[in-house]
Amino acid sequence: MDMGSLARRLMNRFQHGMPLCPEPYREMASTLGCDEEQLLECLRHLDRSGQLSRIGPVFEHSRAGASTLAALAVPVERLQQVAERVSQYPEVNHNYAREHAYNLWFVLTGPDRPHLDRVLDELQQDTGLAPLDLPMLTAYRIDLGFALGDAP
Template sequence: MDLLTQRMLDRFQHGVPVCARPYQAMAEELGCSEADILERLARLQETGALSRIGPVMEHSKAGSSSLVALAVPLADIEQVAAYINSLPEVNHNYEREHDYNLWFVLTGPSRSHLDAVLLDIHQHTGLEPLDLPMVKPHRIDLGFPMFQDSEVPQ
């Protein structure tokens, strides 16, 4: 991995610029071209090193969200997971070794919207969703210095 890619990954863990041309702003800060940034991001995505770039938002300011679990019979896990993955409100869907073996986060514009999705999930799968809405938000900063001479803001 070249130095520019390292600096880009290291520096922008904590905030891609919020503006009309964020990749241009990143390039200006790093002393390169917007094309350099886009090329590196595309390469990282092609190799599977980067899955997405997106905001982390305080859900209560933008709508509603809840952690949800399902106890899925193992014979049905692939089919149920595919259905859950198809819902636009779902992210972070993963399997766990537990009676409740499929866990995901639902997000939507309102709690009533989430309730309707939970009802649809129940009707479609025959499984009762365990709905665990957030009571108190906690922000966990997962950014960390990745390379020598890190530029990660402290």
């Protein structure tokens, strides 16, 4: 089976609605007409090549605890070091650089707001940089799926 074709079909079909069952990869493979090992090898290939950044659910954070968008204004020469420190926290589920005075942005999710405050305080102590804390006030639902064209 052509890996490129399988990858396109996999990403088109399962950007949303991954099976909730004891063997999701087997179910996905069955849906795509391949075996589970082919599907897993395709996922490993996508991961190694940088075409896939994560596989997993997206939770409604307000039902699972607390969440906030945060940013740091990091001197360019410290950006890699500070980004690695931020990424060490299991509460961080996105961490990315941007071209702006606040050049390191990340999302924190935790059990409650005081927990997030402790993480932000600890980061400030560790880095000497004051986080910009931007909690969500209004939710806007957008579909982040992208059709990859015809997938035979």
